[in-house]
Amino acid sequence: MKISKTTISILIKLLLISVVIFFLAANNWFSDKEYISSIVELNDGWDIIVNGETRKDQKLSDIDIGVQKPGDKVTLFKTLPYDEIMSPAIYYRSALMQMSSTVDGGLAISYGREEAEKGRLIPKNGNYIPLPDDFAGKALRINLSNSEDNVMSGISNVYLGNRNDLSIYLVYRHRMTLVIGVFLMFFGLVLLVLSVFLQFSQSDSVSIIFCAVISIILGFYGLSFYDLTAIFTSNKELVTVLEYAALYSLPAGILGLLSTTQKGKLRIISIVLSIADSIFVAASVILNYLNVLHINFMMRWFYMICGVEGIYVIVSAVITMTGRRRKKAHDPAAWLGEDCLLLGMGIFTICGIVDIVRYELVKRSIANGMAVDIRFVTIGALIFVASMMINYFFHTIGHYNASHIRKRLMGLAYNDPLTGLSNRARCDEEFKSLEATDTNFYMISIDLDGLKEVNDTKGHQAGDIMISGFAAEIEEEFGKTAKLISRMGGDEFLVIIGDTQWNTVDRKLKDFEENLKESYTFSYGFASRAEVNGLSPREIFLMADSRMYRMKEEHHEAAGGK
Amino acid sequence: MKGKFVWAAVSIIILAFFATVFSRLLVFEPEDEIRVMETGWTAEYRGTRYQGFIMSDISSILPGNMVRGDVLTLTHEIEGTASLSFPTLLIKTQYCAYDVMVDDKVIESFGLEDFGEGNFIGCGFHFVSLPRGMDEHTLTIRLYESENNAFSGIYPPRIGNYSDLEGELMHNSVLIINAAYFLICFGTIFFLIAFLFSSATRAVHAQMAGTILCIHIGLWILFYNNISYNVIRTNHTTFFEYILLLLLPASLFMMMSFLVRGKVVKILRRLVIADVLLSAVVVMLHVRNIVHIRAFRSINYVILSATIIYSIVLNYRLMFNKSVKRVSRSAKILAAGLEILSVSLLISVPLYLFKKYGSQPGGLTDSIVPIGTLAFAGAMLLNFLLFVTESYSRRDEYAFLERMAYSDGLTMLSNRAMADAMLEEIDKADYDYCLISMDINGLKKVNDELGHESGDHLLTRVSSVVAEAFGKKGVICRVGGDELLGIIEDSDRVDVDTIIQKMTIRVNALNSEEDPIRYSISYGVAYRHDCPGEDSHAVYMLADRRMYEFKRQYYRNLMRD
Secondary structure, three states, X not given: OHHHHHHHHHHHHHHHHHHHHHHHHHHHHOOOOOOOOOOEEEOOOEEEEEOOEEEEEEOXXXXXXXXXXXXXXXXXXXXXXXXXXXXXXXXXEEOOEEEEEEEOOEEEEEEOHHHHHHOOOOOOEEEEEEOOOOOOOOEEEEEEEEOOOOEOOOOOOEEEEEHHHHHHHHHHOOHHHHHHHHHHHXXXXXXXXXXXXXXXXXXXXXXXXXXXXXXXHHHHHHHHHOOHHHHXXXXXXXXXXXXXXXXXXXXXXXXXXXXXXXXXXXXXXXXXXXXXXXXXXXXXXXXXXXXXXXXXXXHHHHHHHHHHHHHHHHHHHHHXXXXXXXXXXXXXXXXXXXXXXXXXHHHHHHHHHHHHHHHHHHHHHHOOHHHOOOHHHHHHHHHHHHHHHHHHHHHHHHHHHHHHHHHHHHHHHHEOOOOOOEOHHHHHHHHHHHHHOOOOEEEEEXXXXXXXXXXXXXXXXXXXXXXXHXXXXXXXXXXXXXXXXXXXXXXXEEEEEEOOOHHHHHHHHHHHHHHOOOOOOXXXXXXXXXXXXXXXXHHHHHHHHHHHHHHHHHHHHHHHHO | OHHHXXXXXXXXXXXXXXHHHHHHHOOOOOOOOOEEOOOOOEEEEOOEEEEOOOHHHHHHHOOOOOOOOOEEEEEEEEOOOOOOOOEEEEEEEEOEEEEEEEOOEEEEEEOHHHHHHOOOOOEEEEEEEOOOOOOOEEEEEEEEEOOOOOOOOOOOOEEEEHHHHHHHHHHHOHHHHHHHHHHHXXXXXXXXXXXXXXXXXXXXXXXXXHHHHHHHHHHHHHHHOOOOOOOOOOOOHHHHXXXXXXXXXXXXXXXHHOOOOOHHHHHHHHHHHHHHHHHHHHHHHHHOOOOOHHHHHHHHHXXXXXXXXXXXXXXXXXXOOOOOOOOOHHHHHHHHHHHHHHHHHHHHHHHHHOOOOOOOOOOHHHHHHHHHHHHHHHXXXXXXXXXXXXXXXXXXXXXXXXXXXXXXXXXXXXXXXXXXXHHHHHHHOOOOOEEEEEEEOOHHHHHHHHOHHHXXXXXXXHHHHHHHXXXXXXXXXXXXXXXXXXXXXXXXXXXXXXXXXXXXXXXHHOOXXXXXXXXXXXXXXXXXXXXXXXXXXXXXXXXXXXXXXHHHHHHHHHHHO
């Protein structure tokens, strides 16, 4: 029976997982839809003029134009290759730069002139340059002019293809980031909605707010970095500002989350740093909208903040984790979950630092800043969110395990290990609850005779067997009617039964004595609540106990008289 | 309580902030005009020409139902496209192949090969690139119907700049598309994590079935609304849509089977298998091109409706079931989520059946299921969070119970269970431990002669004195009625003799003239090194024997007195 059950559960599991794998893989198995025309990445054969200096026949990915200063101008030339493309277009993503493009001398598009003239931030933009149908052999010219300080170096990739194809290709390429980014944002929003309710039902749900905010920030940053936000919005300026704001507010969110897991001085440091970071973000956004300093200008400050606080986050996470290890944990699963969360956070922070270092290295030395992706941060974000989930699952399991432990502990706490009957502690509980009621009940005190002799002559083992055997007899006789059967001490038992006739109890005990005559001798006494008014259960117990002693003495006398 | 309001207010403020930002973000401003071509069409169908109709209402003017092989030709005079940098025609087709012609020159065709071979052709949006800089021209769209009785209207074609057309489509369906992405990703991540823990508890199974339902409906939303094209590159979206619809009862039954208990579970599991088998047969027939999957639409809707109604009734019962034992809180939350989802599905089935193709996806009709499923995902998340925080609050309770479990109620010493656990533990260690077996002299006699109350008094007083003498250097357990066991783990570092001396002196000091009880204790000490190569049990037995020796000596002395 058991085997077949596990087999079925394994089969169900396999079925379920194959369904999921099917849908995951379906993505590739069924990618049978073809593009209308081919999509070509134009990387080779560019001529480039940087501030009047001309370089011939360059690869775009190799071009280093250095760090750009305001007023710097870059011009790219290329003769377009032959290709049969319907409704052809060139895609070029400009980053905070003014851009214009001509094909065979005729102006194709112009972007960012108005903003540049007003001295405002020029948003990042994916530009589609329309080409004539007979574009082959014509000269493409892209003019870039910078008005920002410390803007990204390097040139973005240039693609040639059908307008429709290009648009789909650029999204399809990053579909994982798209789905993950949207997930993170929605996840954060749903968490925020739930957190309002959770504040009232749970003791500690502040950390959920931080998780929610971090999730939204990470999701948005991933989407805007790959220009995937452009699918849903035409408000480019807001996207660009939010992209920077999202990046800048990450440290504030992470430190806030960290502070909820900390105690004492570390917690205060985290809160202070988090507030300082929030002020930094607010200041950056306000300064940008006042057109005093563009938001990208704050990037170098942001790197500094990241460097300092990144180290702080890792160190304090390690301190918290090792500090906890030393203490004894009652609920190891829950601690494990929390550690896992901290670890996820640590990994994410490390990924962020790795990316920033990589980015800086690439920017300063190698070239092609635009081509740098945020692969590490995306992975880090997923690990981070996954660690939040695993944290939850550890907790859920901890919860279920704990309720099982609780049941077991209840058993241990209130049961006598030898006989399996209730113990004295359970009996005290029962006394308390009986006190609260006003119905009648009977207490029967039973004392097994001759345990001491058996213990002394045949050893404790034999004594234990005798006790458990006798307990089993009591259980069988009173198990169905009794409210409680308890082993009070070495050889003393207590049975509590509900309201009945005095004679019924008496007869029952006499029968019990008669039945066991061959195997056990015992003394008993019983008392009921109805006998005397206003006695506490304990006093009724003592009354039953003293009656039992009277019987015991009779036994002794009878034995002595022999 | 005050802090709770503050943090709830913080949550609401943050929500309001993001809502404001996103509402400013999710705007759509077309660069150029989008021409929606509702009127001005000329239709040619079965040799008759029709004019002066509204495009979204075309099905009402055409005689009879369209059958497979019917051809509908639509023509329209269009103004020039010179103002557009990427002039594009956006059409939506249902179960038909098409030719798009400008001045009788075919500029794009779709599905003609499949149409010729009698293969299944699904539904979808098509962006057709038009020649740039056209003057006035005649646009002709020729539709080749590939299914019987499937024609229910035409989504009005529109001409505009490519980015505007795509932007409008995406903008209108922003909720649907993002809800679908979320559900798929949420479901996948949750499923994989839950799968790792699937053997742990039953509640995780319910959570897992929920994740499958999320992925299932998420994918269905994408395929149904034909908005999957930039994440899933396939021509078979409609085929997948129908498979998912066929399997939806199975997913729902599976979810329900984890919420209920008893005989119903078996029935529900059988229904899951039945639905999967039915779907497999249908898919087989479709793939073999014997019967197209669309032909099973009505059966599918009947089964689905029955399932949904059953689900509504069942979940209603679960939600308002007062017995906590039969329906856990966790199951109730999930049932509430599933109830919202089921109601949203029930409302949507008739809406989908009688839907006309006059509008873009994203209206209220199309948003009901995504919102219902989001609510379900929310319920799963809530379930998730409730148990996280609950485990925090229970921690203290467990600590208390643990203390209870390993201590003796009367003397507050450790109990026999603790002694057994410790004896096992010290066996594994490598230090020279010391066991002291103790027996309270005359307890039985006091119990018998002076009553249990006096016996308890003797026991508790001696126990507390012994515990005091040992302090933190050892653990005292009450292993039997009058038996105590002292365990000193690392006896090299502890002066055992002094402890024992202290203990005897203090126990003897309890005696006084007025007190009829005589307080005394017998003990026997044994070290690990006394029994080389043997386990703690042997050491304990040795200590016990020495204790009995001591006791015999004690009584002998007593007799002599």
